[in-house]
Amino acid sequence: MKIGFVVRLLLAITICGAFTVARAADRPLWLREPAISPDGTRIAFRFQGQIWIVPAAGGDALPLTPAGSHAGTPVWSPDGATIAFASDRFGPMNIFAVPADGGDARRLTWYSLDEKPSSFTPDGKAVLFSSRRLGDAVQTFAMPFRSEQGSQLYQVPVAGGRDTLVLPNAALDARFDPQGRRLLYTSASIEQPFRKGQTSSAARQVFLYDAASGRHERLTDDIHESRDAVWSPEGDVYYLGEASGSLNIWRLSLADRKPVQVTFLSGDPVRSLSISRSGDLAFSFGGELYLLRRGAKAPERVNVNIIRVAFPGSRASQAASFNDLVLSPTGKEMALVTRGDIFVASMNGKYVKRITQGPGEARDPSFSPDGRKLAYAAERDGHWSLYETSILDVDEKTFSESTRIEEKLLKTGEDDAMSPEYAPDGKHVAYVANRESVRVLDVAGKADIEVLPKGLNYSYVDWSWWLSWSPDSKWIALPVQPSQSVVNVAVAPADGHAQAARVSPAGEYQVNAQWSQDGGFLIFATNPDGLKWMSGTVWSADIEAVFASRKARDEFETKLRIPVIGDSPPPQNEPTSVGSASEEKDAPAGGSAPTRPAKAAAIFPFEPEGVEDRTIKLSQQPATLVYYGFLSDGVSVLSVERGPNPQGDGMTLTGTVRDLRQERRKILFSGLAYNPNSPVRMSKDQKKLYFLQREGITEVETAKGTTRLIKVSADTTRDEAQARRAAFGQFWTLTKKKFYDPKLNGVDWEAARSKYERFLPAIVDMRDLAELLSEMSGELDASHTGGRVRISAPLAERTASLGLIYDERYRGPGMRVAETLTGGPLDANASELKPGDIIREIDGEAVPDEGGVRRLMRGKARQLLAITAEHPDGRRFTERHVAVTLEKEQELAAERWAKRKRDYVVAKSCGHLGYVYVANMDATSYRSTFSEIFGRFQRADGLVVDIRYNGGGNLHNQLLTLLSGKAYMNYAPLRGGPSQDEPRDRWTKPSAVIMNAASYSDASVFPQAYRDLKLGPLVGDPVAGTGTFVWWAESNIIPGLTYGLPELPIRKINGSLIENSDIAPDIAVASDPTAWEKGLDPQLDAAMQALLPGGAGGCGR
Template sequence: MKKILKFVSASLPMLLISSMAFSNATKMLEQPDLSDNHITFVYAGDIWLANRDGSNPKRLISDNETQMRPHFSPDGSHVAFTADYGNNQDVYIVSINGGEATRLTWHPVDDMVEGWSNDGKRVVFTSMREVNHNRSPQMFEVGIEGGHPLKVMEARAVDPVWAADGETIAYRPFHKAHRGASGWRQHRGGTTPPVWIYNTKSSKTIEVPKPNSNDFEPMWIGNDLYLLSDRDGSVALHHYTTEGTVSKVLDTKPWDILSANAHGSEIIFEAGGELLMHDTNTKKTQTLAIEINPDLPQRRVAWKDVSSNIEFASLSPTGKRAAIVARGEVFTVPLKDGATRNVSQSDGIREMTAIWSVDGSKIAYLSDASGAYELIISDQFGKQQGSSYALTKVKTNYFELVAFADNDSKVIYRDSHLNLKYFDLKKKKSYVIGTDPRRKGFVEGSQQIAVSPDSKWLAYSLLGPSNNQILYLYNFESGKASPITRGMSDAAQPAFSVDGEYLYFSASTNRGPTVASIDMSQQDRPYRAALYAAVLSSAGKSPLLPKSDEEISLEKASDEKKDKKNEDAEVQATRVDLDGIMDRIVALPIAEKNYSHLAVGSDEALYYIDRPQPGSGLDASGNAADKSNLMRFDMTEKKSTQVISDVVNFVLSHDAKTILHASSEGEWQTAEIGAKIESKPLNTAELKMKIDPMKEWAQIFEDTWRMQVDYFYAENLHGIDWQGVYKQYRPLLDHVGTRADLNKLIVAMISELQVGHNRAYGGDVFNPSTVNVGLLGADVRYENGAFRLAKIYTGESWNPYLNTPLGIPGIDIKQGDYILAVNGKAFSANDNFFAAFENTAGKQVSLLVSADPKGKESRKVTVVPMNNERIARQWSWIEANRKYVDEQSKGQVGYVYVPNTADAGFTYFNRMFFAQLDKKAMIIDERSNGGGQIANYITDVLSSTYLAGFKDRDGEVYGSPVGALDGPKVMLIDQDAGSGGDFLPYAFKYEGIGKLIGTRTWGGLIGISHNPAFIDGGQMSVPFIRIFDAKGEWLAENTGIAPDIEVKLMPAEVNKGIDPQLDRGIKQMMDELKAFTPIRAVETPKIPTELGL
């Protein structure tokens, strides 16, 4: 490689304290660049232009859609940027004098601007559009006059920037862990990128030396290279010399330098929400005081429809109204007549889980008005200020209200630490009812409780020592809890009969291997439960006993009528005789299935949800083919029938006459219960409220801080001064201009905890209307004056998940053909191919096709473009690898790709592994594994030991386990495999299955979340569990799993189509096969010739 770096003496590191003297200066400025006369930057999703000293700032691009990553052209006349117009992040350029921006790319995969070519004729961008696996993009260029983009190289490239010689690129080969929604400062796992300097002519690579740190944002100043690095802790500016040394230029502690760009001898960068400029000649640094007061549409106070933000619903005692919690407000909605009421009427305050009192006069809910979530007891009209009660002395706890009990004197609730409690409104004190020893996992209905009709008894379930749930009865008068099941089955979902004589519940004897949990071994296993009734009184009778109508005297009939009237006026006491109750449990005559949400109606029928079984069937899109349906069991007819289809949740009113139910599409409906139910939509049209975004964002910020305290797996938060972190980041909140910027602030704050799986995203961000762009499932190149199909990804025509537009039988298009026109419109030289496919996904499109670029013997072909071809590209890569391994090993070695450790990983492994059991050895490729579950199923199968052989009269000898391969195995790993993708190679190595080849994995085994969503539906995943290994040591977090044999993907090889990690895996298997002796018998013992043998 030609020497292009000259030696510059290292600057002395200097501590730069971000100036707060500019009290009126705007913060949350980001992504700056500079030219001879101007600077550009992003604030509130818009691109701004200012003088070099920060004066005279003005919007260069203003739109509701988000703009990002502005970069000046070399002469400073234009700015290239990425914009999210039409919900599609593409490349645009605009003059610094303003005017309409020019669009340069149209592909539906994000195109991120990185800079310019040295001559200013092309914009450099990165994109995942042609990536077949991996989580990092490739480098492209597109001409400013238009035309089709050109891929610079096959190797992955992030932050690429051309050197002055026009043939050398400085870049990093993969993304860092701390980016986007993921907050992970000072990551030290496998995803710590280096900066590589690659010569495109000689194919030589220089790696900037580093410890285990993150190096990124390389910048050329002449022939000198500068970069950002966190090798000393905080991200600082560094300088690399030809002698191979890296020296720190400056830092901005306590803030990281987040992005930087260079021009001339100066570097502009952001830190702590401010922009700073450093002169590499004078070694001076200045903070730019930029004051802007723009109109920010997302800050405007406005009325909003919050019907799509419903997070909790309950019914009034007689079903006249529903209490709805939406967008942090408590509403009551009439089921028939009347107006919707906002009961809480708060602004910048969050309310949660509203429930009605049994007498209907009060509503209880949670509110953080005091700075901590407290219990509020309010009248149902919201006219009087509710009484407030602290449920705990801990100010950061979260709760969920469940029900009133004991004549409305107690409120039952759950806290965020596995406790079921009640708050005594008279004594103003909380009491523990029961505590789960661990979380129950993702089991529908496992949290269900039931209060007896006289409100003196509570039925609930807790996990027992064997992982089965045990059903309990709690008496409020005695304060005693009594188990009514033994733990030999999984008993849950209790429901009292209306007369209080029976307690219905579900129980399963096969929950052990089926419960949805962290283990992959539970995948596709059906959960079967039966439904039961416990006769509560020792004098009671089974609800299934035969009944007989008998004629009685008029006098007796009159007495019974009076008795019934008295019973209706006064609730009868629920009699519970605990002695012998386990022997008074009867099974209902219903098939065992996956049931949840039991409730008894006023008609004495049992209502429940029948859910699809795992693995019972998938539709063409891969989702469960069946819906959850509401069933009704009639006690007289002893028969169950479906009464409502597509019900995922429901609740009955206290009088058990009215039902409120939700569908899988989020539609809420109500009806009177009975043998035939006719539902009507709940009128949510008036669920509207006035929202002050700045107040709501402040509440979200507070929730962020509190949730980390309450849900983080370690109570000490690893010793961090979390209050100090709050004080550091809270001032920036006043400068947030968009909801997306709030997410960035949250991610920055939670990144201080320096752990994986700590993420924030979503919420009421601006969502532009989507204009789709159709794809053909092909690599398109502009060659010979026309667009050529360089490669067609055929997928699998028989597979509903993997077919592609050009891979369907009967489509007369071949690889190498040229596409000359789309829907009758011919292409010109400056056209972008994908621009012709706007709004065509899923629609018929006419293509003019020819084997000749001039159009000789052209033909018209009708196709239906797809909206995403990533899976087709991935599967093509997988199949190519499998065939390559088969060819190179002469049929001896198989190849299995595992994309994650969740559903797709389970499916891919089963499909590929068991179909190659004829191989002698196997390569398991988990590179870019996205995680999910603990893949014990995979390692269990891979480590299966040969137990015995079988002799049939006919056919070959076979053995047990049938689905096992006894030969050598190896696993390919890389920096993009993480979470479950960390655990899988750990387990593979721990169980002695084989060697690991590649690079160190991500290193994230603190995961993932049980905390609530934000008030506007945004999400934050607070890591609540941490994994340690079999030796009792913390596993992989912030270190990753190291390979036994390290092999990197260097650009010179990747650009030639070589996969050195796969090649090394093949070599390893062939070497191990030389010493391997098969243990599975292919011949039987000698057949006996004597009887009795």
């Protein structure tokens, strides 16, 4: 966008008067990422998602990039003529270049993961940038795509051309010296970049790379954050360092390596250091721009005038995708939730009524039995309360077609009130109070009774509670926690006359209990293997139920026997089946039977006595369940499980009906698209099932499995600035109420809110809001904090993969293949493609210099492609293969990473040692680890357990149990044959654990406990103590925004917290990029040496 166009636009706006053009009366704030021009006369910076330029002496700033997309990280060419930057104009943050005086921007990269520029090459011909790709087949060390640590340094010509590899491992903020011989860069970290005050091995450090020798040297200390290094005119180094307690500017002479503090600012960190040729330093501080001129003793603030066009007020928008669905008992409409507001739509989607209108979040809608009232929870002014909206006109039967509705507050006291559920009698509402107890409110306002006191549950996430009323409105099923690792279903009397009692006490997770319509069953899910997330989400579950009474059990058993032994049907006026209504008919002799109206099913009263002896298992094997329930015949169970979509992104659902009487299973439907983490709902008449998908609501007929798509469009017009303020306030409040330390690590949280809330008027998009939240939560000096953004690239921009590792330094036409990934599209017996071949064309289109193969692979996932390649002898050939997603490429590359380590250990130890890589602390990793240990390495003498780049989860206990076995017997045939040690399911021999600074969360808990249990040596880098379980809270107000809430701390056996306490290795071997680039892994060698001392690697034994 040319500067001249900006001036003409402002003139036109002033004349027509259609908009407001404002010169900010107050100083503009949230000026980020300043970059001073090489001649020191101008500063480029980011404000409101645009790149602006202001004179270094201060004055009017003009936008270089247009509004409407987010642009950031400007860097200047050495001659000051060009600025490179990143922008999400096409979805991901790609690299662009634009003339510094304005003009057309040129796209330089085409890749669907975010990229970030750091500087120009000294000759000004190329831009250095970081990107998470596969890197070099030999020299790249880190696990692919794992946060910024899985990135590499590339360069791309400014005039357009092939991007090529500069460094095969992460090198952030990279800047060459003027001669291009040495490179300063910041090491990567798994920790969020705006954390403050961290002193640990995970802190970023400044490194110096020498191109001639290939040597990487760390310049700064190893526990304080150091970053953003720049070259002084004399060849010294300026950088931002936190050794004094807050990020300030430091100077380091490469002659004596002694750092000297230059600035002494406090209260805020110094951010985004840049330097001119003459040595003037520009940076941001407190949301404004500062300049430290060469030779000056103190920095000066740069006065910035922002001339901008303001569009205040609401912005029209429509939503067709939702995150919650609740059916009305009338069967005529449904409540839907999106963007923090509640709507009611007719079942055909034609009519839609907006029930709430922000700016705070509303959720958890619950219809009254007659469908004329809707209760819900809403957060207003930082407090969650219950509200009820009613249809006013008696002749209007539905919300979706009503003209007048009225909202009222349901009085529930001063505590937060959430998760309302109407009782079947319509007179009471059960709800969760203050995230810790359950109460029953008389909607007429006569009583508010506690039925479950605090102390029996821990609310890990706000949506973890479930409440289910018995059909007679006398009992409530709810969760209780005997311990943090156990959740059981309990039943409490709704009048509070007795304590809640567990229906099936067990050391497992039981979740989402629901009563059958006649009250005969209480059905729930239970995980059989104990593998789960701390949030309570189980990886797989069985279906179980308890009978409400002995009579309900007897009726059910009778129903099962009828077709088998010909029992007479039960007497009339008795329930004919659990979960169904009976229909009476009189049949006089010689005539047809006159039909009477259907008689309502009798309700089975709940009998607490002996309930735990009335348990029945209803599933045959565990599954990832999203719905389960009896069908109307009372003997068929419908279960719906989710799984990955084999044909595309997201998840799909499969519905199975199991006939318990005839022991037959039938697939009702399969492969139906589904929005993850959204509910599946059954209609009251049990004839239809509903669930959410990306394009609307899917309706399934339970009798036939046929489906139809219901499309709903909701008017979500709102003031976006108010919505951002509400999301900010929500996360601030959640932190105050749920942060693991009630004293918030000594931070004045009220002051923190005031400090960062003042920047909200300058925030106009989700990326800036996430960064603001990261800065605020960074004050807490804790792991698992910060705002994150999840913005999916458009389908047309999503990079597909051929499952190849390329020679990223090859500069000729096409792209040269370095390796084919095992299991990838071209890993086929019939494929001619070999390392050294060059990909020339995709579907007949020549591979361009600009963007290479990746540019042609946009939007090609799961498509059959014609791939033309060329052998080194010049012979061309064409093959057809189906491309895979980038996520599949990551999976294949991770498997390659682990297999190469495993094969190296086996070969070097001559089979004496085994190797397992634990990629995540989850069920998949546990199962693969177990399989490898007892399948491949059962006879090995020792085991290397690698947890480097493990991002966490919840597996430490299972993994420690697996590795802490003590042999107690052996058995084998006396005449010869395989033997077996006991315990057969636990490793009883020596082991060693390899770890690094990217072993995070539960992967820091595990090595601490491994040491405390004296199971073996820890090898590698120190690991930062990040042992706090987190809730990554997804915003319903701003979809795509996520915020980290570390809330449940883990203590060592001595009582101290793992959080913020490093775990030092027994055998210290630092991560070494110099060794990595030689294809070496010194940490792995040291672990092997610890298990097989002697230097021969075990081969001579």
